[in-house]
Amino acid sequence: MLTSFLCFLHIVGTREKEGTELKQIIYDQYDLRVERKQRVRQFDAFWSNRVLYIMVPVAHLEAEEIDELQKISDYMIRTHKDIYVSSFVKNKNETYTTEIEGRQMALFRMPYDYSSRQLVVGKELAAFHTHARNYPAKVTAINRIGQWKSLWVKRVDQMESFFREKVRSNPVDVFDTQFVESFPYYLGLTENAIQYLVDTELDDSPMMNDAATLCHHRFTDLTWQQAQWMKLPTDWIFDHASRDLSEWIRVECRKGKDMNHAKIQAFLQDYERVSPLSSFSWRLLYARLTFPIHYFECVEDYYTSGPVADKKWHEDRMKTILQSSTHYEQLLGNFYDLAGVPAKSYGIPVLDWVKK
Incomplete structure (x- = not known):
């Protein structure tokens, strides 16, 4: 029993240490104070100044892909006022990726909670496709059309x-x-x-x-x-x-x-x-x-x-x-x-x- 209890304390202590280290990394890299953590889908997320942020692994993406995704997301937000698109957050080095706990991560600002709005998936998807179809720049890195x-x-x-x-x-x-x-x-x-x-x-x-x-x-x-x-x-x-x-x-x-x-x-x-x-x-x-x-x-x-x-x-x-x-x-x-x-x-x- 004592051994199990000591193991439990070790695990809790390790998690608390990791949590403290993560908070410090977020503050050092993004100047954001982690107030409360949670999970969104399978990702780590946190609240800071009443805004929800989500950390997403991006090691599988090339730099060119991240660049295109950032520009297209910015287009959807600015041009089509899509309030549901999560926006990339730059770190203090003015880049969109940060190494956190040995992994390349991107930080996104989540949309405000509009969950009271009853949206229709088929209709929303069609509008999303229609808006994105008008993106004015050439897309190459994330392009799969005809393949x-x-x-x-x-x-x-x-x-x-x-x-x-x-x-x-x-x-x-x-x-x-x-x-x-x-x-x-x-x-x-x-x-x-x-x-x-x-x-x-x-x-x-x-x-x-x-x-x-x-x-x-x-x-x-x-x-x-x-x-x-x-x-x-x-x-x-x-x-x-x-x-x-x-x-x-x-x-x-x-x-x-x-x-x-x-x-x-x-x-x-x-x-x-x-x-x-x-x-x-x-x-x-x-x-x-x-x-x-x-x-x-x-x-x-x-x-x-x-x-x-x-x-x-x-x-x-x-x-x-x-x-x-x-x-x-x-x-x-x-x-x-x-x-x-x-x-x-x-x-x-x-x-x-x-x-x-």
């Missing part, structure tokens, strides 16, 4: 090679077995997505609303921290708007029998009231929805997580994906009907093998 095919091909080629190695060495645990047994199906789905994308780019033409805009790496209901409506620049990437639409819908589709069709319909209708989608947009959305990025990420996360990984958690995650595959396939087969898109009159094809 889906090459990225998808590279990804599936790497995983197919890994799959062959696993088959030769024989599966040794539960996740190995799940992966080896399921990969051929998802390989086929991926090939369909790539071909659908290629056909779209050959057979259809983009319209004005198909120009590149600010998107998110993975847009979901939680991305904007809706209790406070926070738009965080480190989430952003420059791409086609259908990226955000498809990733939001993907999360709902993966709920299997709990999928809410009415919620998907409302989301798309709310978006189109502000920014109508062309047939080119619908086809890109469908291609991305077909590409099983959630499966790829699950496999990649497991095999790169190292020996301390919670294997059971990863196995359950994979199991959930596999169990929802039938419902996901049904959604792909009936997607245009669900979305209210007259696919035939638009000349939009549907994957024959999933059409029920």
Whole structure:
């Protein structure tokens, strides 16, 4: 008991010391006094003079990417008065990144709490895309427009090679077995997505609303921290708007029998009231929805997580994906009907093998 108590005191003392050191670093680097700490999403945040600040790791971003993200966020705040965009905070060295506890971090000033406002996600997303589409400068560092095919091909080629190695060495645990047994199906789905994308780019033409805009790496209901409506620049990437639409819908589709069709319909209708989608947009959305990025990420996360990984958690995650595959396939087969898109009159094809 005494040993446990002493360990507890040591942990508490260490945390208090770290907290004190962090407060000093924030004061030294930003001239801000940490009054109260909290967590926002998975990040450390603190209050100072009635303003909430959030610290975000940015080691994965190149200097050019941070520069573009800062300029675009400033544009969204100043030109379009987007009160929900979190703004970069400069340190005393007049830079936007600071080394804190061995990590490169960026500090953001959070928007004021407008949580009493009832915003509609689809409508707000469409306005966000429309405003960002008018950004006057050329975007290069965070640009991903037109790169889906090459990225998808590279990804599936790497995983197919890994799959062959696993088959030769024989599966040794539960996740190995799940992966080896399921990969051929998802390989086929991926090939369909790539071909659908290629056909779209050959057979259809983009319209004005198909120009590149600010998107998110993975847009979901939680991305904007809706209790406070926070738009965080480190989430952003420059791409086609259908990226955000498809990733939001993907999360709902993966709920299997709990999928809410009415919620998907409302989301798309709310978006189109502000920014109508062309047939080119619908086809890109469908291609991305077909590409099983959630499966790829699950496999990649497991095999790169190292020996301390919670294997059971990863196995359950994979199991959930596999169990929802039938419902996901049904959604792909009936997607245009669900979305209210007259696919035939638009000349939009549907994957024959999933059409029920």
